[in-house]
Amino acid sequence: GAGVSQSPSNKVTEKGKDVELRCDPISGHTALYWYRQSLGQGLEFLIYFQGNSAPDKSGLPSDRFSAERTGGSVSTLTIQRTQQEDSAVYLCASSLAAVTDTQYFGPGTRLTVL
Amino acid sequence: AQSVTQLGSHVSVSEGALVLLRCNYSSSVPPYLFWYVQYPNQGLQLLLKYTSAATLVKGINGFEAEFKKSETSFHLTKPSAHMSDAAEYFCAVSDPAGNNRLAFGKGNQVVVIP
Numbered sequence: 001g002a003g004v005s006q007s008p009s010n011k012v013t014e015k016g017k018d019v020e021l022r023c024d025p026i027s028g029h030t031a032l033y034w035y036r037q038s039l040g041q042g043l044e045f046l047i048y049f050q051g052n053s054a055p056d057k058s059g060l061p062s063d064r065f066s067a068e069r070t071g072g073s074v075s076t077l078t079i080q081r082t083q084q085e086d087s088a089v090y091l092c093a094s095s096l097a098a099v100t101d102t103q104y105f106g107p108g109t110r111l112t113v114l
Numbered sequence: 115a116q117s118v119t120q121l122g123s124h125v126s127v128s129e130g131a132l133v134l135l136r137c138n139y140s141s142s143v144p145p146y147l148f149w150y151v152q153y154p155n156q157g158l159q160l161l162l163k164y165t166s167a168a169t170l171v172k173g174i175n176g177f178e179a180e181f182k183k184s185e186t187s188f189h190l191t192k193p194s195a196h197m198s199d200a201a202e203y204f205c206a207v208s209d210p211a212g213n214n215r216l217a218f219g220k221g222n223q224v225v226v227i228p
Contacts, residue, residue: 004157033215043204043218056213091157095214100146100165103216105157 002026004106006092012112013082021077021109025094032075033095033103034067038088046090049075050097082113116141116207120219127199128227133177133192135222137205140186146208147188148216149179153201161203164188175199200226 005024013019025032034046045059049069060066064083069075079086089110093103117140127133139145146165150158162173169181175198179190188205202223206216 031214035216042220043206043216045215045217048213048215050213056215059215093158100163101214102148102160102163103214105150105159107155107157 004092004094004104006090006106006109008109009107010110010112012114014114015084016081018078018080019082019111021079021090021111023075023077023092023094023106025073025075025092026104027073028096029094029104030072030097031095031101031103032069033093034075034077035091035093036088037091037108041088043091046077079111082111084113087111087113116145116209116212116217118205118207118217118219120205120222122222123220124223124225126225126227127195129197130194133190133195133199133224135190135203135205135224137179137188137190137219138186139188139205139207141207143210146210147179147181148206148208149173149177149188149190150204150206150218151175151201152204152221158204161190195224195226197226197228200224 007022032049048056064080067077089108091108093105095101095103119138148163149161162171164181172178204221205219
């Protein structure tokens with residue numbers, strides 16, 4: 001079956017612009033995570049969605065970052081007024097609900113802020 | 115909060131030799147532990163996971179890891195390295211009280227020497 005997909009695969013933007021990154025989780029997976037992978041910070045948790053519950057936003061680095069998940073499926077991560085330090089690979093993962101369930105990762109979106 | 119330590123960002127191993135990647139964790143609760151592999155320009159792929167069953171866990175591609183509570187370790191091994199094992203490897207611990215989000219180590223870039 002289809003895995004986690006993300007779009008675009010690459011995004012180059014100018015400082016100060018807004019960007020939207022999209023994640024399509026595996027069908028039937030109720031949990032969805034966003035992580036950021038950067039040279040300086042490694043892999044960091046950003047935000048978590050589970051079903052219709054309020055998202056866990058505790059990993060978002062600033063209020064320029066936001067995310068939503070529509071209909072319990074597709075998720076969009078939005079970065080407003082991008083800064084050069086936002087340059088990173090943004091990874092999305094999904095899993096079934098149980099604590100021990102494996103998180104399956106998408107290929108990521110490489111964001112470059114000029 | 116959970117955390118993971120991986121020492122040695124770059125690891126060189128000869129083809130056919132033992133692969134050993136070390137992972138030590140810190141967790142206030144019984145941990146769930148994971149090893150992921152990342153090939154160039156791809157997302158993370160699960161190698162294996164420990165979820166409080168057998169302490170010796172076998173994964174894909176001939177890898178295995180042993181959970182040692184007394185040493186707070188979860189080292190990854192493969193008896194004989196293959197050229198296709200060249201990739202980056204991440205150890206991670208999940209936080210069951212924190213929505214199961216993963217905390218990753220800094221990763222080991224494995225180079226296989228012919």
